Amino acid sequence: MAKELIFKSLRHEKTSDIPWVPFAGVHAGKIVGYTAEEVLTDEDKLVEAILAANKFYIPDGLPVLFDLQVEAEILGCDLLWAKNNPPSVKSHPLEGENKSIPCNCKIPTRESGRLPVILSAMRRIKAEIGSEVALYGLICGPFTLASHLRGSDIFMDMINDPAYVKDLVNFCSQVAVQMSEMYIEAGMDVIAVVDPLVSQVSPKHIERMLSEGFKAVFDYIRNQGAYSCFFVCGNATKQIEVMCQMGPDGISVDENVNLAKAKEITDRYNISIGGNIPLTTTMLHGTQEDNMKGVIDLLDSIADHHNLIISPGCDMPYDTPIENTVACAEAVKHPEKARQLIENYQVVVDDIHVELPDYASLDKVLIELFLLDPEQCAACTYMLAAVEDAYNDMKDIAEYRVYKYFIKEDIARTRKMGIANLPTMCINGEQKYISIIPNKQELIAEVKKYVK
Template identity: 45%
Template sequence: MTPKEILFSTLRRESPERTPWVPLAGVHAGALTRCPADELLTDGGRLLTALLAVNRLYRPDGQAVTYDLSLEAECLGCDLRWHPSRPPSVFSHPLADNMIVPCECTLPGPEDGRLPLVLDVTARLKSAVGGFTALIGVVCGPFTLASHLRGGALFSDLYDDPRYVRDLLDYCAKSALRLGGLLGGAGADVILVADPLAVQLSPDCFSAFLTPPLRMVFDGLRAAGLFSALSVCGDVIGLLPAMCRTGPDAVFVGEDVDLPLAKSVADRYNVCIGGNLPLNSLLLRGTPQAVLDHTAALLDAVPDRTGLILATGCDIPYGVPPENGAAPARAVRVGSRRQPASLKTRSSTHFPLL
């Protein structure tokens, strides 16, 4: 099986020959080619070069094209602050003083903002590596996009005007579905809906406000022939049943979640689960051997790996050493701690920066 066939098989809850590996390397891709994040996300040529470096060094079964949750917000009038080592941040909110729901004619389209760049790079990456690597298009989840547009007032709106929030979330879900369709048309195989701010909702609030719009997104992506996933960072074990009920093929969780417990929840809903290598304590500050050992132990902790995707639960930090980013690929190809693949027993691998 090719790497992408291994990921596809897992997403169908079959039993491929090994666990797939999905590093969510957004701006971190730029670190591999000495490209600052602000240049990476505005220069298609440099972005493609960096993504090819991720593919070559990290041997992923699936890889993200970008992990930039400001793309849609920028198209819709939010101002951004740019940074050399992390994604741009949103600092203005066009609906902060205007409690309106934009009409559908304003939804981001293929010619808006930086979307032409992302769609072009997706198509070019598909041509270069899409025969053996699954491409993952990342879109901003409805609650996070609504917060970009409305600002902090969105949280009081949940209580003061729930109908407005539902209408705004419906609009933001349509944005996610439109961009997901565009990315799929350009060559993405999987659409990951990343909604990190949803971790601040209670399970009941999540179900009341986010289940209908997210279900619309995932039903639409499935109808378009695309795999889908939902990612919410933080301690989401209490939210996990509600996340699964939105209907994605997979949910992605971070290091705050006990992976075997989370998998047992996802299994009840016939949903795959991706996770959950620690980002800062392990990938950023650990050693390659520590990453390898942790990954092997994580795999050993899940006896039934049906539906399991080894992944970073969120965007890899810019400064992660490439040797650390490459170690999980070695671990999944060995399979468990009972068959160690110590770095000391292999010839050293060099990771030249381009």
């Protein structure tokens, strides 16, 4: 049975095959012709979309919903909705001087926000395919949820008021526990704690301010008899070990992380690891052969396939071609057949010509933001917000540009700049902040160093 592959992997048992989990998210809506907003707000459309994703992609595990703003909306954040992406947070009830906890924030109940729709959809999907497929309930991790409430101020708080950050994260961990309880009750087998911003924090800060809250969530999930997975985005290489120490059953990373090297760490803790098919260059813009080769190359880079789950690096882009995901599924489930199909195949890089600025002759300091997607990637959102928050104080001496890694020209520019990890902030062509979000004062001080 497909779901047993997931369970065995998360129990750290040997498996006959490698489990496959497509993070279809809002892309599931694309399969059946619905917008992201429709599948995230309409129960019937969500159920139809997830059942279609199950039919096309033959998964061993499947998320029911990939939306990290469900809790934020309940706790008072305003959302900006989009047709092709999950919503983004556009207001922060605890920003500025309003630091009280929980302020107007209340622990979610089964009647809060969109939860009645989500929980009912989960129960229906469980009844339809839950006997065969391991269902993932995705919740917003405590630190990312804290950043939704506090905004980019939280990065300055980590320096000036770490006790407040720890209290806020612990409150958000209570929210995560409550969400876990409701999702497990609705039939979810695996609770994925999705916290993109963990990659933006040093291991030392994680241990001081975040670990206690995260451990409480993973302990609760285990005590309820469910499995847990810790999702992180960005270059989390330095954070993998401290993530393991929080006690999840599995960890999932994106293409910024070398999966083989990360697995050496997770293996020491006997924790499963999942990932990390590239989302845009391969799944969105590649061919079927590119996707098969990507999976095979990934498998070949890892000597021991024990404790391994193959999946996209994060929530799949809405417009990902169905045939590309089918190709990934085939390569995971039938690797030897895939090897024959791609024998002698070479990936062709679409090398679009782009002109880089003449940084030495610029009138103003140029800040360039190389992002995955500022509307979908939380780490990218807050890196952009850091620049926007500081811009009024430096607009006379600096300007900024945003490049998005799902646009072909921006992918080519990223390659030409030699940028290996996203999000990255460059100043006058130099990579200054790689998967790290600077606070306002730090950024302004750094920009001033470049003024002629």
